[in-house]
Amino acid sequence: xxxxxxxxxxxxxxxxxxxxxxxxxxxxxxxxxxxxxxxxxxxxxxxxxxxxxxxxxxxxxxxxxxxxxxxxxxxxxxxxxxxxxxxxxxxxxxxxxxxxxxxxxxxxxxxxxxxxxxxxxxxxxxxxxxxxxxxxxxxxxxxxxxxxxxxxxxxxxxxxxxxxxxxxxxxxxxxxxxxxxxxxxxxxxxxxxxxxxxxxxxxxxxxxxxxxxxxxxxx
Amino acid sequence: xxxxxxxxxxxxxxxxxxxxxxxxxxxxxxxxxxxxxxxxxxxxxxxxxxxxxxxxxxxxxxxxxxxxxxxxxxxxxxxxxxxxxxxxxxxxxxxxxxxxxxxxxxxxxxxxxxxxxxxxxxxxxxxxxxxxxxxxxxxxxxxxxxxxxxxxxxxxxxxxxxxxxxxxxxxxxxxxxxxxxxxxxxxxxxxxxxxxxxxxxxxxxxxxxxxxxxxxxxx
Amino acid sequence: xxxxxxxxxxxxxxxxxxxxxxxxxxxxxxxxxxxxxxxxxxxxxxxxxxxxxxxxxxxxxxxxxxxxxxxxxxxxxxxxxxxxxxxxxxxxxxxxxxxxxxxxxxxxxxxxxxxxxxxxxxxxxxxxxxxxxxxxxxxxxxxxxxxxxxxxxxxxxxxxxxxxxxxxxxxxxxxxxxxxxxxxxxxxxxxxxxxxxxxxxxxxxxxxxxxxxxxxxxx
Amino acid sequence: xxxxxxxxxxxxxxxxxxxxxxxxxxxxxxxxxxxxxxxxxxxxxxxxxxxxxxxxxxxxxxxxxxxxxxxxxxxxxxxxxxxxxxxxxxxxxxxxxxxxxxxxxxxxxxxxxxxxxxxxxxxxxxxxxxxxxxxxxxxxxxxxxxxxxxxxxxxxxxxxxxxxxxxxxxxxxxxxxxxxxxxxxxxxxxxxxxxxxxxxxxxxxxxxxxxxxxxxxxx
DNA sequence: TCATAAGCGAGACGGTACGTCAGGTCTTCCA
DNA sequence: TGGAAGACCTGACGTACCGTCTCGCTTATGA
Numbered sequence: 010x011x012x013x014x015x016x017x018x019x020x021x022x023x024x025x026x027x028x029x030x031x032x033x034x035x036x037x038x039x040x041x042x043x044x045x046x047x048x049x050x051x052x053x054x055x056x057x058x059x060x061x062x063x064x065x066x067x068x069x070x071x072x073x074x075x076x077x078x079x080x081x082x083x084x085x086x087x088x089x090x091x092x093x094x095x096x097x098x099x100x101x102x103x104x105x106x107x108x109x110x111x112x113x114x115x116x117x118x119x120x121x122x123x124x125x126x127x128x129x130x131x132x133x134x135x136x137x138x139x140x141x142x143x144x145x146x147x148x149x150x151x152x153x154x155x156x157x158x159x160x161x162x163x164x165x166x167x168x169x170x171x172x173x174x175x176x177x178x179x180x181x182x183x184x185x186x187x188x189x190x191x192x193x194x195x196x197x198x199x200x201x202x203x204x205x206x207x208x209x210x211x212x213x214x215x216x217x218x219x220x221x222x223x224x225x226x227x228x
Numbered sequence: 229x230x231x232x233x234x235x236x237x238x239x240x241x242x243x244x245x246x247x248x249x250x251x252x253x254x255x256x257x258x259x260x261x262x263x264x265x266x267x268x269x270x271x272x273x274x275x276x277x278x279x280x281x282x283x284x285x286x287x288x289x290x291x292x293x294x295x296x297x298x299x300x301x302x303x304x305x306x307x308x309x310x311x312x313x314x315x316x317x318x319x320x321x322x323x324x325x326x327x328x329x330x331x332x333x334x335x336x337x338x339x340x341x342x343x344x345x346x347x348x349x350x351x352x353x354x355x356x357x358x359x360x361x362x363x364x365x366x367x368x369x370x371x372x373x374x375x376x377x378x379x380x381x382x383x384x385x386x387x388x389x390x391x392x393x394x395x396x397x398x399x400x401x402x403x404x405x406x407x408x409x410x411x412x413x414x415x416x417x418x419x420x421x422x423x424x425x426x427x428x429x430x431x432x433x434x435x436x437x438x439x440x441x442x443x444x445x446x447x
Numbered sequence: 448x449x450x451x452x453x454x455x456x457x458x459x460x461x462x463x464x465x466x467x468x469x470x471x472x473x474x475x476x477x478x479x480x481x482x483x484x485x486x487x488x489x490x491x492x493x494x495x496x497x498x499x500x501x502x503x504x505x506x507x508x509x510x511x512x513x514x515x516x517x518x519x520x521x522x523x524x525x526x527x528x529x530x531x532x533x534x535x536x537x538x539x540x541x542x543x544x545x546x547x548x549x550x551x552x553x554x555x556x557x558x559x560x561x562x563x564x565x566x567x568x569x570x571x572x573x574x575x576x577x578x579x580x581x582x583x584x585x586x587x588x589x590x591x592x593x594x595x596x597x598x599x600x601x602x603x604x605x606x607x608x609x610x611x612x613x614x615x616x617x618x619x620x621x622x623x624x625x626x627x628x629x630x631x632x633x634x635x636x637x638x639x640x641x642x643x644x645x646x647x648x649x650x651x652x653x654x655x656x657x658x659x660x661x662x663x664x665x666x
Numbered sequence: 667x668x669x670x671x672x673x674x675x676x677x678x679x680x681x682x683x684x685x686x687x688x689x690x691x692x693x694x695x696x697x698x699x700x701x702x703x704x705x706x707x708x709x710x711x712x713x714x715x716x717x718x719x720x721x722x723x724x725x726x727x728x729x730x731x732x733x734x735x736x737x738x739x740x741x742x743x744x745x746x747x748x749x750x751x752x753x754x755x756x757x758x759x760x761x762x763x764x765x766x767x768x769x770x771x772x773x774x775x776x777x778x779x780x781x782x783x784x785x786x787x788x789x790x791x792x793x794x795x796x797x798x799x800x801x802x803x804x805x806x807x808x809x810x811x812x813x814x815x816x817x818x819x820x821x822x823x824x825x826x827x828x829x830x831x832x833x834x835x836x837x838x839x840x841x842x843x844x845x846x847x848x849x850x851x852x853x854x855x856x857x858x859x860x861x862x863x864x865x866x867x868x869x870x871x872x873x874x875x876x877x878x879x880x881x882x883x884x885x
Numbered sequence: 886t887c888a889t890a891a892g893c894g895a896g897a898c899g900g901t902a903c904g905t906c907a908g909g910t911c912t913t914c915c916a
Numbered sequence: 917t918g919g920a921a922g923a924c925c926t927g928a929c930g931t932a933c934c935g936t937c938t939c940g941c942t943t944a945t946g947a
Contacts, residue, residue, distance in 0.1 A: 014299070018895080019939075020894080020895035020896030020939065021895080021898075021937065023380075023897065023898095027898090038925070043344065044341055045341075045342060049928085049929085050928070058899080061897090061900090065897075065898095114345075115342075117341075118337050119337075119341035120338045121408055122263055122264075122336075123262075123263075123264060124336035124339075125333035125337065126262035126330070126333075126334055127263065132317060134410075139317045139408060170416075170418070170420070171947055173411070174417065174421060177405045180399075180400075180408070181397075181400035181403055181405065182401065183398045183400070184403070185271065185397075185399050186400065188343075189353070189358060189403070190392065190395070190396055191263060192392070197389075198393065201389070201393050202393060202396075202397065204427070204428070205397070206424070206428060209425060209427040209428035209430040212427040212428075267906085267907055267908085268907080268908075269907070270907095277920080278919060278921065278922090279909085279922095280911090280919075281918085281919060281920080283908095283910085289908090457891070457944075457945050457946075458890040458892065459890080459893075459942070460943080460945095461893095462892080462893080465893095481782065481783035484887085486933060486934085487933080488932095488933070493688070498895090498936095499895090499935095499936085500892075500893065502935070502936085503893095506933095508934095526921085549782070549783070552783075554779075556775050556779030556782065557776065557847055559700055559846055560774075560778075560844075562848070563700065563772040564771075568667070569848045571849070572848075573848060608854075609858070611847065612855065613737055614847070615859075616835065616839045616859065617842045618842050619837075619839040619840070619841055620835045621838070622838055622841070622846070623834045623838030624834045627778055627779075627791070628796055628833070630830070635827075639827070639831050640835065642866070643831070644862070645866070646866040650866075653717065675913095675914090675922085676915080676920065677914085677921035677922030677923065678911065678912040678923045679922090681924080705903085706902085707902070715924090716924065716926065717904085718905085718906090722924095726904090
């Protein structure tokens with residue numbers, strides 16, 4: 010079969026374990042050295058791999074770190090605390106906890122900085138990190154609707170636009186708080202943030218506002 | 229006298245124009261090359277200055293770029309469009325316009341990335357950029373109060389905390405939209421963002437809410 | 448029988464054509480690239496052979512090039528021009544012509560250079576090239592004796608020593624002229640060289656000298 | 667003055683001691699490692715110098731080794747043993763002794779090999795080594811003439827051609843004996859070589875022959 | 886006839902050195 | 917004494933080959 014011929018190509022196959030070892034070594038190096046002092050030679054040594062093997066699989070430091078950091082955000086889970094407010098607070102605290110880890114802190118901002126001059130890298134970040142975590146917004150919104158906390162689904166286009174906006178507001182606020190303002194995103198901050206966001210969201214819809222506002226008023 | 233001895237020390241005085249030339253050259257280099265390919269040797273050449281002169285005034289690339297970028301944000305002005313909503317939309321669009329300029333895009337994120345492992349740099353960013361632009365929040369809030377769009381000043385501590393939160397939400401959302409999501413912060417996005425933020429803010433205060441909500445409902 | 452078991456072992460026999468293809472590819476690569484830029488991977492590709500096949504038959508670049516170059520010198524023939532002087536001139540010109548070919552020029556000197564630190568390689572050069580071409584000296588001397596141009600054979604030990612010396616003088620002079628002085632070994636040079644050598648040789652023997660000297664005097 | 671402006675240029679001047687240290691380190695590395703395993707990084711380390719300093723002064727390994735080896739041959743001196751034969755034997759033995767030193771053995775042949783594909787390197791070898799040592803031939807011939815061992819100076823053009831030829835014969839024979847045949851150039855070999863060469867040379871000239879032949883006959 | 890065994894192509898692998906580049910320091914001369 | 921010029925040491929870069937290895941496949945012999 011052609012597919013067999015394609016998949017089982019001639020030559021020694023690539024080591025399956027090397028990828029995982031390299032990504033783990035990259036995160037370890039980020040913890041110890043940070044982005045700017047991280048070198049691919051050092052990563053290769055830590056992973057017990059030759060530099061050439063590393064370059065055979067990633068184009069450079071940027072691409073490697075995107076992949077290493079992206080895996081971190083896959084740990085995010087949307088908890089079920091019974092209310093949308095509590096769920097948001099929970100996921101925001103998780104996000105803040107990840108951004109508190111040194112391998113995420115310096116890695117994420119650095120690749121974003123590099124991506125401003127590299128379209129391919131920008132796309133890779135979008136694919137591996139941004140779009141991948143938007144699932145949390147979609148999942149949270151669906152659950153809130155099933156609880157009756159949010160009005161029914163608007164037109165698809167509008168829904169997508171709002172999901173993007175919410176994601177920018179949530180992720181942006183946490184990133185700015187922890188990395189740019191460089192202050193802790195502690196419970197108090199998270200509660201204040203969530204209250205403003207949710208109030209805004211509830212009122213934004215024509216129908217579902219009042220009851221939610223009343224509920225929030227009691228916090 | 230001591231003061232004269234200090235300010236007018238023996239020997240040739242430092243060139244006054246050199247600093248401005250160096251910062252301008254730094255921004256020019258950021259535009260052409262971006263952060264990672266910017267070299268201090270190149271900046272020195274562009275500024276018509278020796279490398280030693282540059283190192284005598286800045287500790288390194290990070291500090292130099294912070295100063296070069298900080299000047300960009302001083303251009304931000306709080307416009308008076310008659311309502312808080314319009315004022316916020318105006319300043320957010322200005323902010324987005326600055327983040328669209330290549331010298332800001334790659335420079336800002338890069339120094340933030342470096343600052344995650346450098347306390348002094350973190351402090352420098354806070355002083356030169358973050359705290360410096362919080363003036364916009366304070367000024368905007370004061371003007372809104374004088375218009376009656378927001379309730380009177382709460383306790384000072386609470387006021388400061390809220391100002392920080394608003395700044396994180398505004399700046400964070402714009403940064404995330406433009407640099408991480410890498411989508412344009414166009415008028416539609418800004419209007420949606422402002423509506424959610426303002427609604428949340430108005431409801432957050434016990435008294436000032438209803439009238440604002442009614443006003444926004446008409447948009 | 449053991450010998451049959453040894454020579455006709457089980458398994459696929461080595462490809463007979465591969466050796467010739469590899470040596471030819473080696474010479475082609477020497478012509479195009481010279482010694483230092485010649486790579487075994489490239490030779491393998493040119494020969495349409497895998498790198499492993501090449502390493503199964505030669506220990507490395509040195510051994511391969513010795514064999515590739517040695518074949519070139521097997522082209523040397525001792526011409527019969529009627530006199531020892533003319534015969535020597537003929538073979539010297541042939542030798543110079545071979546050393547003018549790029550595959551010989553860079554290959555020969557390079558393996559000699561490597562052989563200074565590698566006894567096995569030194570032995571391989573002696574066997575494959577040096578001793579192999581001494582036949583020309585022996586053959587020429589025998590023919591000259593049969594013509595009466597040289598005195599009868601001295602003691603075997605002395606004969607061997609003299610043959611070595613003559614070979615060093617002839618080959619050495621041509622090598623030095625063409626490769627180190629980097630001047631052409633043209634007819635004028637060859638005639639001058641041959642005259643000095645032959646005069647020296649003739650006088651060196653107790654008896655045969657005078658007649659030869661007289662003959663040479665007329666040139 | 668212009669010359670002063672040129673020679674005393676701005677900036678830190680090149681370290682005077684570095685060159686000597688680098689050449690000495692090169693020879694030491696040749697002794698220990700030979701040509702092919704010698705690396706410029708290692709030479710730089712041995713010399714206590716940065717790799718960039720080395721590359722600032724030499725274009726590559728070839729040029730560096732030519733200079734390092736050339737210094738070795740400057741040690742050659744033409745001894746005065748009272749007769750041309752003895753003088754030649756003396757200088758040939760010195761030459762053989764130098765070619766017995768590992769730094770000369772592998773270095774010399776290697777750069778000659780490289781020079782077959784590099785005209786600039788060929789010229790450098792000619793200038794730094796070949797032409798430089800031809801002085802020995804000229805000096806020896808002049809001394810022999812003053813002793814009456816050789817006929818008076820022929821036409822200048824003819825004299826130059828003969829000097830080149832003699833140099834090729836002497837240097838070539840020694841190089842071939844020691845490096846290609848890989849046999850020792852001991853006293854017996856040197857005596858045999860010198861006898862053939864001198865006889866040839868003496869007979870080559872119309873007048874000076876006979877007496878010299880008689881002298882040599884007694885050896 | 887079919888298992889056994891070696892050769893073969895392809896290509897990934899751990900290494901080593903390459904030659905270049907930028908960082909930051911230093912040494913010189915000039916203003 | 918400040919500044920321009922430029923040489924210096926350090927260390928990482930990304931690339932090229934090295935010689936070895938692991939594959940799946942081919943081609944012989946011999947039980």
